[in-house]
Amino acid sequence: MDLPPITPTAVGVGLAVAVLGYALGRLVGSGVTWALTRGGRSPSAARVFGSLVAGGLTVLALGAAVTVVFPSVKPVDVFGGIGVISIAAGIAFQTVLGNMFAGMVILARDRFRVGDQIAVADHAGTVVEMGLSATGIKTFDGRLVLLPNQILHSNAVTVQTGFNAVRSSVSLDLDDATDLDRARAVAVETMAALPSVLTDPAPQALLTSVGVTTVELELRFWSGARQMETREAQDAVIASVLRAFTTQGVRTGNDVRIVDAGPELRRALDRLTGTSDPGRISPAPATPDEETP
Numbered sequence: 001m002d003l004p005p006i007t008p009t010a011v012g013v014g015l016a017v018a019v020l021g022y023a024l025g026r027l028v029g030s031g032v033t034w035a036l037t038r039g040g041r042s043p044s045a046a047r048v049f050g051s052l053v054a055g056g057l058t059v060l061a062l063g064a065a066v067t068v069v070f071p072s073v074k075p076v077d078v079f080g081g082i083g084v085i086s087i088a089a090g091i092a093f094q095t096v097l098g099n100m101f102a103g104m105v106i107l108a109r110d111r112f113r114v115g116d117q118i119a120v121a122d123h124a125g126t127v128v129e130m131g132l133s134a135t136g137i138k139t140f141d142g143r144l145v146l147l148p149n150q151i152l153h154s155n156a157v158t159v160q161t162g163f164n165a166v167r168s169s170v171s172l173d174l175d176d177a178t179d180l181d182r183a184r185a186v187a188v189e190t191m192a193a194l195p196s197v198l199t200d201p202a203p204q205a206l207l208t209s210v211g212v213t214t215v216e217l218e219l220r221f222w223s224g225a226r227q228m229e230t231r232e233a234q235d236a237v238i239a240s241v242l243r244a245f246t247t248q249g250v251r252t253g254n255d256v257r258i259v260d261a262g263p264e265l266r267r268a269l270d271r272l273t274g275t276s277d278p279g280r281i282s283p284a285p286a287t288p289d290e291e292t293p
Contacts, residue, residue, distance in 0.1 A: 014069035015065065017061060017068055018062055021057060021058060021062065021065070022058050024061070025053070025054040029050040032050040042107070044114055048104075048131065095148075099132070099134065099148045102148075106130070107130065112157070112162070114128060115127060116161045118137065120157045121151065124140060124158075125138050125145065133149060134148055160225055162225075163225060164225055166222065167220060167221070167222050168221060170218070170237055172219065172241070172242075173215070173254050174253060176213055178251045180215060183245070183250045187241050187245075188202075190237075190240050191205075191241065193240075194233070196229065198223060203221040205219055206220065214254060219237055
């Protein structure tokens with residue numbers, strides 16, 4: 001079978017089509033990135049989807065260039081070849097493609113962005129990178145963790161910074177003989193005066209349980225959503241409320257009781273365990289040299 005000759009003109013036109021297609025893809029991709037950014041999408045999502053559009057147009061331009069250089073190759077043959085290659089790649093790279101599609105879904109949903117603090121599985125930290133195949137987070141102890149997007153897509157993700165404020169709580173044990181209403185008033189007033197505690201919603205002091213000689217007081221307060229803000233608020237609440245309780249004479253307590261056994265109980269325990277009286281020192285056994293004839 002005679003194939004049509006490849007002429008220099010066809011090669012030049014094919015190269016021109018490929019170059020123009022690449023330039024058009026970059027231009028359209030940049031336009032998509034700009035439009036998504038203006039529409040409120042995250043920079044990561046805009047960049048990834050813009051790159052996908054640019055890559056798709058570039059592939060189409062290369063296919064068109066092939067049909068120009070090789071007249072015997074029809075467009076349907078090009079698309080058929082792309083389909084076969086896609087199927088083979090899908091079988092060979094299932095995990096990679098699964099992560100890529102999961103990344104597209106995550107970026108399209110736009111539930112969290114770079115800079116947000118999230119927790120998933122056993123990892124928690126600040127998102128520093130979002131890509132098609134993986135998402136990078138910097139843990140709170142300074143380590144970089146790369147999470148495959150399939151993990152983020154198939155597991156529950158807690159977005160710490162999903163809202164501007166979060167609620168924290170601290171529990172204290174009060175002596176049940178103390179004035180509980182006064183203790184609650186002192187705690188609420190102290191928390192409301194702290195700059196790290198938000199006034200709306202207002203802090204609360206709630207009695208939650210009763211012990212043997214104590215009553216548990218739960219301090220609830222709202223602070224900024226970032227982890228360091230919540231930790232600083234907890235530290236300030238504990239230190240300030242305990243200081244105020246001491247100043248106002250509010251007694252804290254605990255249910256720990258130490259039982260001191262009397263002499264009779266000690267002797268009974270010694271008889272049960274077969275040990276001697278701990279208060280009596282047994283004489284050491286005599287050595288052969290010390291034995292009398």
